[in-house]
Amino acid sequence: MPELPEVEVVRAGLAPALTGARVLAAEVRDARALKRHLPLSGDDGLGGHGVTMPAEAAAERAADFERRVTGLVFDAPQRRGKFMWLPVAGAASATAADSPAPGVAAEWALLAHLGMSGQLLLRDTAAEDDRHVRIRLWVEHPTHGELRVDFADQRLFGSLALDRLAPTSDDGSLLPLQAARIARDPLDPRFDDAAFLAGVRSRASGIKKLILDQALVSGVGNIYADEALWRARLHPDTAGRAISARKVSELLGALRDVFAQALAEGGTSFDEQYVNVNGQAGYFAHSLNAYGRGGEACPRCATAIKRVPFGGRSSHYCPRCQRRR
Numbered sequence: 001m002p003e004l005p006e007v008e009v010v011r012a013g014l015a016p017a018l019t020g021a022r023v024l025a026a027e028v029r030d031a032r033a034l035k036r037h038l039p040l041s042g043d044d045g046l047g048g049h050g051v052t053m054p055a056e057a058a059a060e061r062a063a064d065f066e067r068r069v070t071g072l073v074f075d076a077p078q079r080r081g082k083f084m085w086l087p088v089a090g091a092a093s094a095t096a097a098d099s100p101a102p103g104v105a106a107e108w109a110l111l112a113h114l115g116m117s118g119q120l121l122l123r124d125t126a127a128e129d130d131r132h133v134r135i136r137l138w139v140e141h142p143t144h145g146e147l148r149v150d151f152a153d154q155r156l157f158g159s160l161a162l163d164r165l166a167p168t169s170d171d172g173s174l175l176p177l178q179a180a181r182i183a184r185d186p187l188d189p190r191f192d193d194a195a196f197l198a199g200v201r202s203r204a205s206g207i208k209k210l211i212l213d214q215a216l217v218s219g220v221g222n223i224y225a226d227e228a229l230w231r232a233r234l235h236p237d238t239a240g241r242a243i244s245a246r247k248v249s250e251l252l253g254a255l256r257d258v259f260a261q262a263l264a265e266g267g268t269s270f271d272e273q274y275v276n277v278n279g280q281a282g283y284f285a286h287s288l289n290a291y292g293r294g295g296e297a298c299p300r301c302a303t304a305i306k307r308v309p310f311g312g313r314s315s316h317y318c319p320r321c322q323r324r325r
Contacts, residue, residue: 004219033134081218118158
């Protein structure tokens with residue numbers, strides 16, 4: 001959490017306010033939210049994903065981010081799976097002192113990963129503080145004027161980072177380097193159905209493990225994996241190579257359907273950890289058939305939904321509708 005629908009809801013919410021907006025100032029309150037950000041030199045001795053940082057090095061990373069992001073002008077936000085980014089359209093600094101560091105140009109982007117509890121919130125500049133704010137940006141939009149962007153993250157698995165954009169191998173579209181190995185998602189017009197089918201049917205791993213593999217298909221997390229498998233009547237441990245081509249296609253259709261419904265309902269919110277850019281919760285949780293319903297009656301056959309451990313999390317499935325064959 002958040003998964004594809006939640007990240008897409010946030011991306012769409014940011015688009016009107018941040019496309020063409022210029023960063024006036026930045027404040028890093030907690031450098032742990034920059035664990036994927038590397039200074040322009042490429043190495044500050046911390047590694048790209050460390051959470052524990054020496055105080056001096058953390059301050060240097062925060063200062064680097066604040067300096068380089070200030071003055072940037074953003075293009076329309078984009079997304080690949082659970083990764084979202086704001087391409088840099090240019091720099092429009094008022095003075096030389098405000099200018100971003102050399103190397104921050106159109107081939108860069110502000111990359112956001114929400115992790116488990118990350119939130120990107122649009123606020124009036126005079127609004128009260130949001131809880132767990134780690135990074136704050138003040139921006140000016142040609143139409144909407146000055147706004148505040150709060151990156152809040154209770155559990156600190158999410159992050160912001162300036163990352164380079166590089167062309168993909170298939171069609172040359174630009175993608176942040178940190179998302180380079182992330183596959184397209186089922187809602188992407190260029191998603192390769194045939195490659196997905198072949199990838200699933202060539203592997204012995206359980207089907208739930210396969211659809212959680214972001215290098216095979218992106219955007220799927222625990223919630224939507226359980227829901228799609230319930231809709232396709234597939235046991236989560238069924239080996240990929242044991243599933244017929246027709247059934248894999250049915251599963252892909254179920255993924256698309258559950259994503260589309262979740263998007264229409266604003267995503268899934270079980271607590272305050274996922275909200276849209278206005279701080280509002282989604283309501284797809286009311287439409288869940290399997291996930292989080294352990295012990296409850298299956299909406300299809302009334303058999304009790306089973307909840308079992310799965311890689312530190314849980315799987316939810318109907319032992320009657322989703323028999324392992």
